[in-house]
Amino acid sequence: MHILVLGAAGMVGRKLTERLLRDGRLGNREISRMTLHDVVAPTKPADAAMPITVVTSDFADPGTAAPLVAHRPDVIFHLAAIVSGEAELDFDKGYRINLDGTRMLFDAIRLIGGGYKPRVVFTSSIAVFGAPFPDAIGDEFFHTPLLSYGTQKAIDELLLADYSRRGFMDGIGIRLPTVCIRPGLPNKAASGFFSNILREPLAGKEAVLPVSEDVRHWHASPRSAVGFLIHAATMDSAAAGARRNLTMPGLSATVGEQIAALKRVAGDKVAARIKREPDPFIMGIVDGWPRNFEARRARQLGFTTAEQTFDDIIRIHIEDELGGKFVA
Amino acid sequence: MHILVLGAAGMVGRKLTERLLRDGRLGNREISRMTLHDVVAPTKPADAAMPITVVTSDFADPGTAAPLVAHRPDVIFHLAAIVSGEAELDFDKGYRINLDGTRMLFDAIRLIGGGYKPRVVFTSSIAVFGAPFPDAIGDEFFHTPLLSYGTQKAIDELLLADYSRRGFMDGIGIRLPTVCIRPGLPNKAASGFFSNILREPLAGKEAVLPVSEDVRHWHASPRSAVGFLIHAATMDSAAAGARRNLTMPGLSATVGEQIAALKRVAGDKVAARIKREPDPFIMGIVDGWPRNFEARRARQLGFTTAEQTFDDIIRIHIEDELGGKFVA
Numbered sequence: 001m002h003i004l005v006l007g008a009a010g011m012v013g014r015k016l017t018e019r020l021l022r023d024g025r026l027g028n029r030e031i032s033r034m035t036l037h038d039v040v041a042p043t044k045p046a047d048a049a050m051p052i053t054v055v056t057s058d059f060a061d062p063g064t065a066a067p068l069v070a071h072r073p074d075v076i077f078h079l080a081a082i083v084s085g086e087a088e089l090d091f092d093k094g095y096r097i098n099l100d101g102t103r104m105l106f107d108a109i110r111l112i113g114g115g116y117k118p119r120v121v122f123t124s125s126i127a128v129f130g131a132p133f134p135d136a137i138g139d140e141f142f143h144t145p146l147l148s149y150g151t152q153k154a155i156d157e158l159l160l161a162d163y164s165r166r167g168f169m170d171g172i173g174i175r176l177p178t179v180c181i182r183p184g185l186p187n188k189a190a191s192g193f194f195s196n197i198l199r200e201p202l203a204g205k206e207a208v209l210p211v212s213e214d215v216r217h218w219h220a221s222p223r224s225a226v227g228f229l230i231h232a233a234t235m236d237s238a239a240a241g242a243r244r245n246l247t248m249p250g251l252s253a254t255v256g257e258q259i260a261a262l263k264r265v266a267g268d269k270v271a272a273r274i275k276r277e278p279d280p281f282i283m284g285i286v287d288g289w290p291r292n293f294e295a296r297r298a299r300q301l302g303f304t305t306a307e308q309t310f311d312d313i314i315r316i317h318i319e320d321e322l323g324g325k326f327v328a
Numbered sequence: 329m330h331i332l333v334l335g336a337a338g339m340v341g342r343k344l345t346e347r348l349l350r351d352g353r354l355g356n357r358e359i360s361r362m363t364l365h366d367v368v369a370p371t372k373p374a375d376a377a378m379p380i381t382v383v384t385s386d387f388a389d390p391g392t393a394a395p396l397v398a399h400r401p402d403v404i405f406h407l408a409a410i411v412s413g414e415a416e417l418d419f420d421k422g423y424r425i426n427l428d429g430t431r432m433l434f435d436a437i438r439l440i441g442g443g444y445k446p447r448v449v450f451t452s453s454i455a456v457f458g459a460p461f462p463d464a465i466g467d468e469f470f471h472t473p474l475l476s477y478g479t480q481k482a483i484d485e486l487l488l489a490d491y492s493r494r495g496f497m498d499g500i501g502i503r504l505p506t507v508c509i510r511p512g513l514p515n516k517a518a519s520g521f522f523s524n525i526l527r528e529p530l531a532g533k534e535a536v537l538p539v540s541e542d543v544r545h546w547h548a549s550p551r552s553a554v555g556f557l558i559h560a561a562t563m564d565s566a567a568a569g570a571r572r573n574l575t576m577p578g579l580s581a582t583v584g585e586q587i588a589a590l591k592r593v594a595g596d597k598v599a600a601r602i603k604r605e606p607d608p609f610i611m612g613i614v615d616g617w618p619r620n621f622e623a624r625r626a627r628q629l630g631f632t633t634a635e636q637t638f639d640d641i642i643r644i645h646i647e648d649e650l651g652g653k654f655v656a
Binding site: 091130140141142143144145146148151154155158159161162165166242243 | 419476489
């Protein structure tokens with residue numbers, strides 16, 4: 001089977017690609033070919049067992065999506081987006097990439113026709129929800145985003161469901177928890193600090209905490225996020241019915257609980273590298289974010305996390321990213 | 329104040345225009361000017377007390393929206409759309425008119441800038457909801473439309489909320505119940521029969537009932553619909569907070585209850601003009617439609633109906649459309 005990954009240079013895209021190359025198969029089908037796409041050149045894996053094509057373009061430029069899907073990939077992972085902070089600061093860019101880009105991709109698939117109906121796995125976001133919330137957001141709670149980013153993702157979800165209902169594609173949208181601990185450098189996401197305050201201290205560096213310790217949020221490890229993507233690509237989509245956009249399972253934790261877990265796993269000295277510097281802009285954004293979910297439907301449909309506690313999330317990072325070691 | 333009505337040639341648009349001309353004011357402000365727009369020429373009222381401009385164009389053509397809002401109308405009623413059946417049969421046209429047209433209008437408003445922030449009253453639809461439903465749909469129930477029409481309206485709602493949140497306009501979206509009894513000729517809406525089976529018999533004509541009598545649906549009279557629009561234009565929008573799209577109050581009734589009301593108000597002979605001809609296409613569409621709502625929030629925000637029973641809905645039609653008389 002042929003797999004196309006849009007947003008392949010991003011953190012989740014790279015992790016997904018690594019996993020697909022390692023497995024050599026998706027579900028019970030062998031991967032015969034992969035296309036990796038991003039606006040910046042994705043790194044071409046050196047030791048791949050199958051042909052890999054790397055494409056660099058802005059997928060929101062008119063005409064860009066058609067050649068990407070012309071080879072009729074069987075599965076399309078659509079992870080391409082600009083992040084919440086950037087979409088909030090640049091209104092036009094946010095709508096162009098996060099809404100128009102996605103719609104042009106779906107239309108390019110639709111216009112191939114002739115029975116072509118790929119599985120499209122789309123990464124949505126819990127930013128489709130906006131405060132005030134119930135204690136734990138249920139699967140039938142409405143979408144009132146408080147950011148342009150969340151608005152764009154909510155619109156993409158609606159398009160995915162309608163294009164699937166009409167038989168143009170076979171889409172599954174997954175609302176990832178905030179991925180924690182994000183490896184690599186900080187990005188422009190307003191949620192970046194949830195990872196920074198763990199990753200940087202584990203690497204012996206200081207990190208800034210811009211919100212108070214009682215901020216509660218919804219997390220999953222990169223390993224879990226990749227697992228969700230794989231399951232979304234291989235599950236029986238008919239089981240989701242017309243409601244093809246799903247809140248993924250995760251862990252609800254306060255910043256204080258994150259820090260307590262860091263102390264347990266890595267010690268007080270590591271946790272002391274967190275510096276408190278309240279930032280009203282970040283606090284304002286995070287204030288409208290969800291804190292906890294039920295995510296029953298996703299669990300019923302077979303989505304599972306790799307971690308049971310926040311300690312696990314930190315251990316997974318040390319295992320997967322740091323070769324088992326951290327700077328004590 | 330200057331009022332722009334988009335979709336002014338439609339049934340609700342005409343009723344709204346009549347009411348505004350009759351009142352001469354909106355809330356406590358005098359109407360100094362009106363612009364009536366539609367893709368087919370709206371009738372220019374003969375005896376208006378203020379200047380009325382009639383504009384005919386396809387508002388989804390690029391460049392059409394900007395001149396419509398260039399005069400900075402204080403209130404914009406955006407009622408323009410193609411109906412559910414047509415949007416389902418013509419995918420491209422539905423998205424072009426119901427999504428792109430609305431977005432271009434909102435963008436034209438946004439790009440005026442300089443503090444221009446009109447009240448925009450948008451008619452959404454209960455088609456943003458898709459089965460399965462709870463017995464009565466609450467104000468926080470999610471949007472999983474089962475028609476492209478409902479998808480487009482749900483997307484427009486998200487845009488309205490985001491553009492309002494960012495300060496580009498002051499939008500209120502109202503999900504009208506199915507307007508019953510629609511005067512005039514049948515249109516392409518799949519919901520047309522709810523009115524046909526009452527209006528045609530009252531005019532001495534036969535009407536086709538394409539679904540079974542136990543189909544339950546959510547209704548409001550044209551008089552109530554116009555009342556909702558006026559209230560949405562004059563209410564304190566801050567009271568709605570960030571959740572600017574509201575399910576309007578209405579009456580939940582089965583087709584059997586509609587027919588019973590017709591018998592009570594107009595007699596058995598009139599009701600005998602209804603012919604039962606089941607239509608699987610219409611039945612399939614209606615099957616995914618909502619049956620009943622709580623609509624608590626709208627009532628709290630001051631939206632009220634003109635009718636308490638389905639008998640009232642029929643009497644309002646006889647009063648407002650038939651000069652008090654029907655064909656017994």
